Amino acid sequence: MIKIQKKLKKYLDEERYEHTIGVMYTCASLAMAHEYEIEDAQVAGLLHDCAKCIPNKKKLKLCEKYKLEVSDFEKTHPFLLHAKLGASIAKDKYDITDSKILSAITYHTTGKENMTKLEQIVYIADYIEPLRNKAPRLDVIRKIAFQNLDECMYEILKDTLAYLEENPKDIDVTTKDAYRFYKDLHTAREHIRKEF
Numbered sequence: 001m002i003k004i005q006k007k008l009k010k011y012l013d014e015e016r017y018e019h020t021i022g023v024m025y026t027c028a029s030l031a032m033a034h035e036y037e038i039e040d041a042q043v044a045g046l047l048h049d050c051a052k053c054i055p056n057k058k059k060l061k062l063c064e065k066y067k068l069e070v071s072d073f074e075k076t077h078p079f080l081l082h083a084k085l086g087a088s089i090a091k092d093k094y095d096i097t098d099s100k101i102l103s104a105i106t107y108h109t110t111g112k113e114n115m116t117k118l119e120q121i122v123y124i125a126d127y128i129e130p131l132r133n134k135a136p137r138l139d140v141i142r143k144i145a146f147q148n149l150d151e152c153m154y155e156i157l158k159d160t161l162a163y164l165e166e167n168p169k170d171i172d173v174t175t176k177d178a179y180r181f182y183k184d185l186h187t188a189r190e191h192i193r194k195e196f
Helices: 002-011 014-033 038-047 056-065 072-076 078-094 099-106 117-128 138-145 149-164 173-195
Strands: none
Touching: 002 014, 002 038, 002 078, 014 038, 014 117, 038 078, 038 099, 038 117, 056 078, 072 078, 078 099, 099 117, 117 138, 117 149, 138 149, 149 173
């Protein structure tokens, strides 16, 4: 873990590195709360933004190198590529072979339907880590994060889409699908709760 941190520090600016350390510790805390393998959560948190500080043009070139499919949406929003590109870099430069960790890095920005526990942990940790302060209702979302991951996904995705609605062209279809999935789970939970 220390080896990864030292290497990573060379490739991230100071602010991004501080954010990354915050995400790593938040991933560990969420892993403890939800009975997940702590070290795997830390590694995924540590490497989630490993491609973030690569310039956008270079991101596109590296996607070609790693034979990653780039959608038309991603071509016009290349900042989103840092997630899937990050998974390839984590594998190539940091020797990460665990598919669960690589998948958590891949989906930490857009989310997706039916996420694994680790994918949820990294997505949520990225949103709630201590240095984050701009999102609405952070105090509420931070509390829910330690109680129910599915419910937390619903709340974050709901707020994210409400924010992005100002520029609907900036919404990735994967995020919309993720929201629908977690909204359905939320609705089903509410229905059960009302019955009892």
